[in-house]
Amino acid sequence: MLALYLSISCLDGSIERKILEWELEISSNFDNSFICRINKILLKYQLPKAEEIMEHPPSKYIWKKQLKTSINEYWSSIWTKECNTKSTLKHLSLQKDLINNPHNIMKCDRNNQYDIKKKAELKCYHGLKKSGEDHILEDTSNQVRKEIERCDMYSGCIMMHSLTGGTGSGESPLQNYNALLTLSYLQRNTDCVVLTYNDDVLGKLQRKMESVSFDAMNTSIVSSLGGVFLPTDTMTPKSGPSIGMEPWEMIRSVCPLPANKFVQVHHIAKSKLSWAGLQKQMSQGIRRHDSKGNVFGSIGNVVIARGDSTETFYPQMTQGLEKKFRKSFNTVSWNPFPIDIWTAKTNSIGPKDSSITVASNSESIVEYLETVYERSRVKFAAKAYLHWYNKYGVTNEDFEEAFDVVEDIIQNYKSAFS
Structure with a gap:
């Protein structure tokens, strides 16, 4: 538009220039006229007025240079303001x-x-x-x-992050180091750690579909976390709305011992299946034995049923369903209340589905921790990749401390089930 205006301004005596001169005289009466739009652009970029260009049209080279400079200055100032x-x-x-x-x-x-x-x-x-x-x-x-x-009241926050870092492209030679350092830090500074294994999520979905997308994996993970953390009728006061107590009540129920705070979440949802049927499918889908055939135990569990519009879940739990959950998750004998039960009449995750979610403090974490510990020890003994960490201030003493913390976690879990 500006280039067209300049070209016409340079055509002395032409009909087009005379039309522009006429528009300049009457432009104040028409807000949407060509000249009004030209003036708005010129004003925006702090360029000479349309009348000045008409009287003294610059050369195309000078005009392009002036226009480019003005536009750059304008948008640079906008970006600077936005960034500040x-x-x-x-x-x-x-x-x-x-x-x-x-x-x-x-x-x-x-x-x-x-x-x-x-x-x-x-x-x-x-x-x-x-x-x-x-x-x-x-x-x-x-x-x-x-x-x-x-906030009127602050209880804490939930952080979600990768355990080992990386780009998501596959195995990394540093992932065991990263997991070691991260797990030791989380053990020292958090009340509870919910671990999700990508391989487990992938394997679960591959049993249902031929091709598994990242969206499908993310949906599965979000559904599991939502099954625990979203409001339930059990935790909602009768006098008012939910105050978000689910995460903190889960910690109280599932992590009674500060030394054992690692939780895994299992989730299943179906639209046409009884509570007993959902429990059976969940039991068949979870990994219950280690590589040596030993049965994993659990310290504490929270069972959350959503979509319980008829309020039948709790009666079924008292009539024998709870015993099946105890057997599936092999609860410890020294905890008199190894299973806590929550219900919600509606299902915020899938309105048409009934779902069961179990947050379990399971012994299965030991197998993963031992793998991380042993592989990291081998690399540390060979001084592999340590210079990358030293460059950013992570010392060998930090690694030794992390080894001690993770080793303590392993021993604490083993003693809890011995």
Whole structure:
């Protein structure tokens, strides 16, 4: 539009120029006229007025240079303001010459999902500038603090993250080191750790479908967590709405011992199956023995039934269904109340389904911990990859401390079931 206006302004004596001159005289009466739109653009980018360009039209070279400079200055100021006010853009590295050198996150085709994914990676690896090694931690802590300050009551928070890190592309030579360090830190600083194994989720879904997508795996994981953490009628006060006590009551029931705080969640949902049928299918789907054939035990369990509109789940539990759950999860004899029962008339996860979710503090964690411990020990003894950690301040003493913590977890679980 601006190029057209300049071209016509340069045509002295032409009919097109005379029409523009006429529009300039009457433009104040028509907000949607060509000249009004030209003036709005010129004002936006702080360029000369339409009348000035008409009287003294610049050369095309000078005009392009002036236009490019004005547009770059305008959008640079907008980006700078956005980055200063929005935490999600705070550490975005701005590039000069935005017209010829757009930011990495803009360099993608809208319909090319692969390209969008790759450019999202570019944003993470190249689009951020460092403002200290701890800026992500500091920014996150500030956002969490602000949310806590808005609460009338704060009980705690639930963090969801990868245990070993990586790109999701497969096995990593560092994954056992990462798991060792992460597990030891979680043991020292959390009340409860809910572990989800990708291989278990994949195996479960492969029994149902030929091709398993990431969406299917994510849906399965979210359904399991939602089955535990979403509000239930059992935990909702009769006098008012839910106050979100489910996570904390789960910790009280499932993790009575501070030394044994690792939980696994099992979930099943069907629309046309009885509670006994759901329990049977869940029992058939869980892994109950270790590689040597020994039966896994459990310290504590919470059984959550959703979609119990007829309120029949609790009576069936008292009439023999609870004994089947005790047998399936091999509850310890020293816990007089190894199973807690929650119900909800509606199912927020799948409104048409009835579902059973079990949060279990199981002995099966020992097998995984021993694998992580032993593989990490072998690499540590060979001093493999340690220089990568030393570079970022993780010392050999940190590894030794992590080994001690994980070894204590293993021994504590073994003693709980001996």
